[in-house]
Amino acid sequence: MNVTRATFDEVMVPNYNPASMVPVRGVGSRVWDQDGAEYVDFAGGIAVNVLGHCHPALVEALQDQGNKLWHLSNVYTNEPALRLAKKMTEATFAERVYFANSGAEANEAALKLARRVALEKYGEEKSQIIAFNKGFHGRTFFTVTVGGQAAYSDGFGPKPGAIDHCDYNDLAAFEALISDKTCAVMMEPLQGEGGIISPDPAFVKGVRELCDKHNALLIFDEVQSGVGRTGHLYAYMGLDVTPDILTTAKALGGGFPIGAMLTTADIASHLKPGTHGSTYGGNPLACAVAERAFDVVNDAAVLRGVTDKEKLFRELLDEINSKYNVFTEVRGKGLLLGCALNEEYAGRSRDFLNAATNEKLMCLVAGVNVVRFAPSLIIPEQDIREGLARFERAVAAVVNAK
């Protein structure tokens, strides 16, 4: 059967507007489309493909488990899930793990758990959830409402209640909002979709202190920032602040769908049998692949490599910018980087992305003013150089099109 990009418009719900080429194959940080054209991949499936495409260790884990056991449901537990949970608790603050299939589901679990804890320990009054403008937490109705972007949450009728927002990095505004009625605070320890916005370390510390003061749970949404992305296994490890609940997905499965919520034994004890669940969550196939990805990423040399690669990205991006003068700054951490467009190019991140596609480079945007890169954590230096050479041609094309 012959399918093309045109088929998308015939048979798919139009909630996406994918690129005109259709990728068919990938190896490492290179991808090929239906016409055989080769792309350098700086998008990484939106910060998912931490080990690039078809990493041999992940392919092996998938094939091994694929010949053993795919799915059971949570009527039974399984070895890959137990091993992965053990490794995650050993490597983080957490003592308990809940598996889901996506970031939104992990966050949904975290929010429901926080509400349950507050209800059981303090009563109905304590239900407020505070989150931050420009935050992103997924697309279920609860998580999209907690996310701080009206463009995603509005237009679907009445929303879940008791959710308030203030500006990220504005500790005074946060202090004015939080009270003993606050049940939880959800934040990204590096805002991704909202424009690659790093937290002010004093802000994060202040949020932690105020959460403690008001007995509110601090939930770090590390769906994008986790699993080595910032050069730390989880971003909280570089901030000197420990959350009560942490969610992780995207990179966790290295391309296989899986999400997880991590927390302490005490907090976890409020989700008794039957209070929450998922048919697929923690399925052996997903956990076997994620376990292998976790093993590879949770390694000092790989994590140090992220920081080295960040340096190279920044150096080469600065060179491009000194020639073309299009960014105000390159921000973010590790291999989650954003080029913030200056006033002259305000609102035009899509134009840069389209120009990059023309130059056979896959990249991302984070809002209309930021071009985002989230490549494989083990992308070879030569692919970084080749990708940025293509990016330079894309920048030149946008600048010269004026």
Ligand SMILES: *Cc1c(COP(=O)(O)O)cnc(C)c1O
């Ligand atoms: C992508 C993302 C989500 C949603 O994850 P899905 O797997 O798409 O549901 C949630 N939070 C953050 C910070 C994200 O970047």
